[in-house]
Amino acid sequence: MNPRAIKGILIKDLKEVRREKMVVFWVFVFPLMWVTLMGGLWGSPGSPVTVDVGIVNPGGNFSTLITGVMENVTINGTHLFDVREFPDVSSGLEALKRGSVNALILFPKDFDANISSGLQGKVVVYFDRTDPQDYQIVSSIIRSFFSGVGREFRERKMEMMMAYIPGEYFETYNLSEERIREYFLASAEPIALEERSVRGEKGEGIRFYVTGFIGIQFLFATMLSIGSSVLEEINKGTLRRIAASPTTPWDFLIGKSLSTLITITVSILVGIAYARLVFGSTLFPSPFGWLIIFTAAVFSMSLGLAIAMLTRSERSTTAIVNLVSMPLLFLAGIVIPASIMPEWARPIAHYFPLGRALKVLRLSDIYGRPTGELMGDFTYVLIWSVVMAVLAVASYAWAIKRME
């Protein structure tokens, strides 16, 4: 080991990285785009949704009342519904098919009459089920709106019924008015669901996506950077010179890895700070978290270097890394939680070292699992990283020998 040569390579690489515009893009701008995209899509909790509904209203009192309520419901200052009235069902369905409304609500002609005579009022709702996710969101919002309206009606109705109950009835059966109200309520709604929210237990979305962004760095930037920078030195002829100098291959690879690690660390710090700035929340890794990050980075760099040395072409390396990384981006639990992934994809997240590393990082730093419990998983990642590093050095030595 020659510390001066290692330092020389490290400093030279960092200077080159700092002055290379494309690298600045891949290392800094690209990750920020990801954080923005993922954070914006799924990360920010309770981002307001507005549902476009079409309504066909024959003009009765109750249906008009409900329509008015719909127009005015707000959540955190945003209207929950954007209501458009249609003269008849067919024009409303047309709009639904075109996608200009998310659902069509039809109040049949007898709706008002039924309600006012104490019968059940039926409402027909049309959905477009082409997009299952959209359907789930839209239908659950509309359902919960109508169940709220229903509850309101029920209470009015109950008051009316109470007025008809003769006074002596209470004495005969030794029941209070309160108690009867409770019985009525229970018979209409035997089970009540009460919603409560907890903070922190599952981790806010953005914390999940900050770790996801670290994973993306491993899949793309880290994997590509060292491999392509070694290829560049081969093509330029500088690697021949370095190989002919008293510097050993280990000095060279250590210098290069350190410069990559520093660049990646800076890029991760930028992403973390950016998430804090834009989404108001972020995740700063614990010391154990950093240990996982560096171990996974070694795996990723080694894999990239091995690919680069075996193909010896920058183009093929980029192609292979993308080919490997693109599917893994979605299947290795990096941007999509393993819990919502299809059954067949789960082993990938579990066994692919970068997927496992990210899982450990999340368990430790988002869900607060004690480090001791995670040692097994961490060892798995560590062993893979060491094996990969040995393979990478072997392929590097092989490539140097073949260099003519």
Place this chain on the structure above:
Amino acid sequence: MMALRIKGLRKRYGDFEALKGVDLEVREGEIFALLGPNGAGKTTLIRILAEGLAYDSGEIKVFGKELSRETRRLIGYVPQESIAYDLLTVRENLEFYADLYNASRERIGELIELFSLPEKKKAKELSGGFKRRLNLAIALLYDPKILILDEPTTGLDVPSRREFWEIIRNFRNEGKTVLLATHYMEEAEELADRVAVMNEGKVIATGTPGELKHLIGEESIITIRGLLKGLEGIGYPFVERGSEIRVRVRNPREALPEIVEILVKAGSSVKEIKIEEPTLEDVFVKLTGRGLE
């Protein structure tokens, strides 16, 4: 003392044999040129010496010792392609290579001054001549006893070329040894104490430029410039070089009118005629039957 002694050196690239048994001796303190056309094997030979490129058989001694990582430290090497990093400044490039070779920091300042290098400029902003000087400075960082240059002035304009030759001569005057590869016969002729003529992986002649020219014997060279036709009718060996031909003849007084008559009859318009001493290129043509370029 021989600075370099090479015996029976062979090197294959796959099925192709680039060096077919090269023998060479370079004396300490001389400028020695490898002269040959592209593809002769000059770069291959140099890379074996300076970069540790593997070879198949043969023997190489540097100042009497086996070529190795240690003895290679006696050799400074300026490759044909620049090895400076474009995005680094002149000084930063020198610092990087100084770190690799564990050369002293003071040496960097000395070299910057010696070659009047603009230390704050990025390598990519340097002209061809200055880039070559930077590469020369890199090769001299650890004060080698032998300097090897591959096509040192290819691509340079005439003034930069002359300046570069001056630098190389100064180096020799300090008692160092220079081995350079070139396909410019002027370069070998002007600069070299001794020349090895290389062709197709072999050294076909070695000697001082004067000795080599004696290989041509009593012959002279007639050069004729112009729009030339009917070349196939000339009864003497010649080579074409752009709008000029060089004809090798024993008796120029007899041959000249003969040749001119043939050319003019064929419809040539002759602009200039000279009778010259033979050059190394003529030697090469005589030895191989083809030109250098």
